[in-house]
Amino acid sequence: MFKVLVSDPISDMGIQKLYDAADVQVDKKTGLSEDELAAIIGEYDALLVRSQTRVTRRIMEAGTRLKVVGRAGVGVDNIDLTAATDRGIVVINAPDGNTITTCEHTFAMMMALARHIPQAYAKTISGVWDRKSFLGVELRGKTLGVVGLGRIGSEVAKRAKAFGMNILGYDPFMSEERAEKLGIKLASVDEIVRTADFMTVHTPLTPETRHMIGRKQFEVMKKGMRIINCARGGIIDELALVEAIDQGIVAGAAFDVFEEEPPKPDHPFLHHPKIIVTPHLGASTVEAQENVAIDVSEEVLHVLRDEPFKNAVNMPPVPPDVAKKLQPYFGLGEALGRFLGQIVTGAVGEIIVNYSGELADVDTQPLTRYLVKGVLTNHLGVEAVNIVNAMHLAKQRDVNIIVQKSTASKGFTNLVRLTLKTNKEERTVAGTLLSGYGARIVEIDGYSIDASPEGILLLVSHNDRPGIIGRMGTLLGSNNVNIATMQVGRKSIGGSAIMVLTVDNHVPKEVIDQLLQQPEINSVHEINF
Numbered sequence: 398m399f400k401v402l403v404s405d406p407i408s409d410m411g412i413q414k415l416y417d418a419a420d421v422q423v424d425k426k427t428g429l430s431e432d433e434l435a436a437i438i439g440e441y442d443a444l445l446v447r448s449q450t451r452v453t454r455r456i457m458e459a460g461t462r463l464k465v466v467g468r469a470g471v472g473v474d475n476i477d478l479t480a481a482t483d484r485g486i487v488v489i490n491a492p493d494g495n496t497i498t499t500c501e502h503t504f505a506m507m508m509a510l511a512r513h514i515p516q517a518y519a520k521t522i523s524g525v526w527d528r529k530s531f532l533g534v535e536l537r538g539k540t541l542g543v544v545g546l547g548r549i550g551s552e553v554a555k556r557a558k559a560f561g562m563n564i565l566g567y568d569p570f571m572s573e574e575r576a577e578k579l580g581i582k583l584a585s586v587d588e589i590v591r592t593a594d595f596m597t598v599h600t601p602l603t604p605e606t607r608h609m610i611g612r613k614q615f616e617v618m619k620k621g622m623r624i625i626n627c628a629r630g631g632i633i634d635e636l637a638l639v640e641a642i643d644q645g646i647v648a649g650a651a652f653d654v655f656e657e658e659p660p661k662p663d664h665p666f667l668h669h670p671k672i673i674v675t676p677h678l679g680a681s682t683v684e685a686q687e688n689v690a691i692d693v694s695e696e697v698l699h700v701l702r703d704e705p706f707k708n709a710v711n712m713p714p715v716p717p718d719v720a721k722k723l724q725p726y727f728g729l730g731e732a733l734g735r736f737l738g739q740i741v742t743g744a745v746g747e748i749i750v751n752y753s754g755e756l757a758d759v760d761t762q763p764l765t766r767y768l769v770k771g772v773l774t775n776h777l778g779v780e781a782v783n784i785v786n787a788m789h790l791a792k793q794r795d796v797n798i799i800v801q802k803s804t805a806s807k808g809f810t811n812l813v814r815l816t817l818k819t820n821k822e823e824r825t826v827a828g829t830l831l832s833g834y835g836a837r838i839v840e841i842d843g844y845s846i847d848a849s850p851e852g853i854l855l856l857v858s859h860n861d862r863p864g865i866i867g868r869m870g871t872l873l874g875s876n877n878v879n880i881a882t883m884q885v886g887r888k889s890i891g892g893s894a895i896m897v898l899t900v901d902n903h904v905p906k907e908v909i910d911q912l913l914q915q916p917e918i919n920s921v922h923e924i925n926f
């Protein structure tokens with residue numbers, strides 16, 4: 398039974414799938430302090446949050462069973478991603494569910510700003526009928542600068558077109574072609590600042606975007622600009638903005654987000670007649686909250702059940718078509734890694750993976766994670782390594798990972814070859830996925846073999862002499878070790894050879910020592926999958 402903790406207010410309808418799952422128990426405990434959360438998180442496999450719960454390193458470390466943190470929304474600034482990756486915890490978000498809602502809030506803010514709606518409302522309900530102070534401006538014919546043309550920025554641009562606005566846009570990842578389709582003229586931030594009438598930002602908050610609109614930009618800004626921020630506090634320098642308004646450069650601003658949330662009572666935005674604010678309501682609609690909760694619940698279930706998932710923030714995204722092609726190979730990849738990880742001696746310095754056949758044309762990055770996970774598991778333990786932190790752990794240990802592709806696949810339609818270089822030796826294993834048979838090991842250190850990577854294997858390297866196979870059988874049998882299958886590979890008659898046996902039970906150390914005392918046997922390894 399998986400235990401899921403929901404620690405922020407998240408739509409019950411949205412997480413119905415979790416309530417309905419027979420293998421999941423959901424506990425809802427909101428408003429917990431960090432101490433309270435740290436005290437109970439150890440019981441849970443998954444944590445579901447919105448933006449209130451701060452999922453710090455301390456929480457990650459106390460979450461000894463924690464496999465996944467799900468964020469019902471886009472921004473993950475309340476989650477320590479480095480700590481999550483260090484501990485192999487997948488962080489999932491729901492990037493699509495609140496796009497339209499946030500875009501509509503941006504529009505609501507832009508129109509409220511253009512027509513002074515909040516100020517006029519406040520005055521009217523205070524009993525003052527003031528029709529002179531609130532002369533607004535039309536949107537039609539004005540230029541809107543959109544900085545950040547991702548999901549929300551693009552939707553804002555589409556709607557602004559319908560209002561008859563001209564759109565200038567900036568996003569390092571927006572192609573000319575797509576911009577043209579959306580009716581956006583690409584421009585630099587500097588051009589937008591100098592020429593637009595309205596400006597709205599829709600980027601994440603990163604070291605690059607922090608204060609990307611600051612004093613320098615306000616100095617050259619078109620007089621009368623109106624600015625909207627429904628993305629993240631800090632993209633626009635708050636103090637510099639207040640100065641720019643007071644100097645008459647900026648006509649007004651509408652902010653849903655703040656550098657510090659909630660803002661302190663003396664925050665200048667809360668008292669400025671030309672700044673309108675909402676308390677981070679961008680995603681707050683019934684529809685968006687349900688959407689993000691549905692999306693994140695589904696993904697959390699996938700992670701818990703070891704099924705492929707797509708919205709992990711601390712792992713590169715895998716397009717569904719690639720995931721579908723690669724998924725059958727994940728078991729093979731991990732098994733090859735575990736195989737070599739258990740037989741190499743010395744410190745691993747290099748992991749070389751070669752994909753050939755039909756795998757040569759696929760983006761195999763996700764599969765490489767499984768191979769690396771398999772290699773590291775032997776030394777670091779099953780609990781410590783997973784596909785989220787495998788590459789990170791390898792990098793931390795200065796292990797060089799080299800991925801090669803080739804078309805030659807020794808007659809197999811697909812072949813994965815793994816080589817480990819340590820300070821003492823270099824060893825190789827290759828495997829394939831055979832239709833109807835599943836994963837097979839087809840080569841070990843250059844010897845052709847056919848073994849299934851499951852259960853317990855015994856890998857014996859010996860000299861090819863008459864009687865050796867019989868002696869092996871007798872020795873194992875007399876020690877109650879039952880042999881299920883046996884495969885022998887050799888390069889030449891009478892030369893060195895290997896044996897791969899599948900055995901039904903563990904081979905005690907003293908039996909391995911007895912085997913090693915046989916003059917023709919050079920090494921024996923038990924490999925567990």
Ligand SMILES: NC(=O)c1ccc[n+]([C@@H]2O[C@H](COP(=O)([O-])OP(=O)(O)OC[C@H]3O[C@@H](n4cnc5c(N)ncnc54)[C@H](O)[C@@H]3O)[C@@H](O)[C@H]2O)c1
Binds near residue numbers: 570629
């Ligand atoms: N107010 C709210 O409640 C609310 C709700 C949802 C999302 N958000 C925030 O809105 C923002 C946008 O969300 P989204 O879903 O559109 O994200 P997105 O990832 O789809 O789009 C972000 C875009 O910003 C661009 N970008 C990154 N660095 C840039 C830079 N230096 N200059 C220009 N563009 C840059 C990226 O290329 C990307 O296209 C995020 O910060 C998100 O957290 C706020």
Ligand SMILES: O=C(O)CC[C@@H](O)C(=O)O
Binds near residue numbers: 469
């Ligand atoms: O309301 C929320 O949960 C925050 C929404 C928004 O900032 C997000 O990042 O998705």
